[in-house]
Amino acid sequence: MLFFDLDRFKHVNDSLGHAVGDELLCQIALRLTSCLRPGDTLARLGGDEFGIVLNDIDGPTDAIYVVDRLQEALSDKIEIETHTVYTTASIGIAICSDLYNTSDEIVRDADIAMYRAKNSGHATYAVFDTSMHDQAMLQHRMETDLRRALERAEFEVYYQPIIEMSSGRLQAFEALLRWQHPSRGLIMPDDFIGLVEETNLVVPIGWWVIERAANQLATWQRLFPLNPPLAMSVNVSGKLFFTDDMAKRLAVLIEDCRIPRGSLRLEITERVVMDHEDLVLSALADLRDIGVELHIDDFGTGYSSLSYLQRFKYDSLKIDRSFVSTMSQKVDSSAIVEAIIKLGSTLGMKVIAEGVETQDQLNRLRAMNCPEAQGFLFSEPLHHDAVNAFIQAGTAADTGKTL
Numbered sequence: 001m002l003f004f005d006l007d008r009f010k011h012v013n014d015s016l017g018h019a020v021g022d023e024l025l026c027q028i029a030l031r032l033t034s035c036l037r038p039g040d041t042l043a044r045l046g047g048d049e050f051g052i053v054l055n056d057i058d059g060p061t062d063a064i065y066v067v068d069r070l071q072e073a074l075s076d077k078i079e080i081e082t083h084t085v086y087t088t089a090s091i092g093i094a095i096c097s098d099l100y101n102t103s104d105e106i107v108r109d110a111d112i113a114m115y116r117a118k119n120s121g122h123a124t125y126a127v128f129d130t131s132m133h134d135q136a137m138l139q140h141r142m143e144t145d146l147r148r149a150l151e152r153a154e155f156e157v158y159y160q161p162i163i164e165m166s167s168g169r170l171q172a173f174e175a176l177l178r179w180q181h182p183s184r185g186l187i188m189p190d191d192f193i194g195l196v197e198e199t200n201l202v203v204p205i206g207w208w209v210i211e212r213a214a215n216q217l218a219t220w221q222r223l224f225p226l227n228p229p230l231a232m233s234v235n236v237s238g239k240l241f242f243t244d245d246m247a248k249r250l251a252v253l254i255e256d257c258r259i260p261r262g263s264l265r266l267e268i269t270e271r272v273v274m275d276h277e278d279l280v281l282s283a284l285a286d287l288r289d290i291g292v293e294l295h296i297d298d299f300g301t302g303y304s305s306l307s308y309l310q311r312f313k314y315d316s317l318k319i320d321r322s323f324v325s326t327m328s329q330k331v332d333s334s335a336i337v338e339a340i341i342k343l344g345s346t347l348g349m350k351v352i353a354e355g356v357e358t359q360d361q362l363n364r365l366r367a368m369n370c371p372e373a374q375g376f377l378f379s380e381p382l383h384h385d386a387v388n389a390f391i392q393a394g395t396a397a398d399t400g401k402t403l
């Protein structure tokens with residue numbers, strides 16, 4: 001059983017219209033048919049999904065042979081009216097065995113394999129194995145749990161200090177989401193953010209973090225008046241970024257919390273900026289108007305194109321931890337870090353090094369005049385209860401103590 005799903009079909013419908021999308025499906029069905037043998041069955045399952053039953057095959061190798069032929073047939077351009085369309089597909093393969101009782105079960109497993117193929121990059125295939133089913137079940141349970149987590153207030157925000165390198169002073173915090181799962185304990189974002197992004201929970205959870213962090217910042221600014229005032233960085237997903245009322249809702253929040261301009265910072269990745277450039281540029285301008293700073297997160301790991309830096313003046317670049325953590329071992333990493341710091345300084349952006357864990361890394365960053373840094377060497381992300389003590393120690397740095 002092959003489960004066949006076109007990549008980025010929605011993109012075709014959205015950009016060229018549904019009539020072109022429909023015609024594309026027809027042409028693809030014809031191409032698929034031409035690759036099959038008498039006795040094989042092709043069916044459209046819905047949307048851009050097709051199911052193919054291959055009869056009389058000898059295990060996965062034969063199925064993969066057919067899949068290669070299908071991918072090959074798809075690789076040629078398709079002409080529709082005046083448009084030229086290139087398309088690829090992700091294909092899941094499930095091999096029939098005695099373990100299956102119903103046809104639904106084998107379609108389900110081919111579907112699971114197709115998702116695996118899609119997640120490992122487009123235009124590829126995956127053969128189902130039982131670990132994928134276990135993984136899919138776990139994912140399903142996590143998703144159900146996630147939906148309940150907001151209502152049950154199981155999320156927590158932790159705060160990682162960001163330090164000014166020249167003075168050792170505390171400048172800001174990065175707000176980081178944690179999930180206090182009732183049976184699995186504290187879950188780190190890497191283990192559930194991907195799932196959150198796939199569900200529509202990404203918007204309510206994103207707002208919950210922003211509101212929580214902004215209120216917390218307001219409290220700390222009142223308790224610890226510093227000059228410049230403490231700031232707060234919050235990571236935002238592309239999906240949140242493109243909700244219509246984002247700037248308006250942020251403006252109300254900033255007003256309610258009475259946080260000064262420039263103290264709330266949003267971290268977005270290069271990928272978000274590059275994937276939706278026009279939308280981003282108008283959203284960015286609105287955010288700039290209400291005094292929200294914009295930081296590029298994980299800089300250097302997304303796209304190699306730097307042209308987007310010309311089109312909008314971001315406030316800061318955050319050097320990805322993968323460069324910082326290998327600085328001591330790799331000359332290349334060190335050179336990249338230094339180049340990013342110079343780039344930031346030339347373009348008038350601050351630079352923040354992430355993931356600083358050793359004294360050697362700190363010394364190197366100091367020698368390169370890196371303006372700001374965060375990482376375990378200064379502090380791990382802290383529960384809000386632990387932050388007061390940290391801030392008191394941090395403000396002591398004003399009077400000469402350096403980290």
Ligand SMILES: [Mg+2]
Pocket residue numbers: 174235267297298
């Ligand atoms: Mg970040």
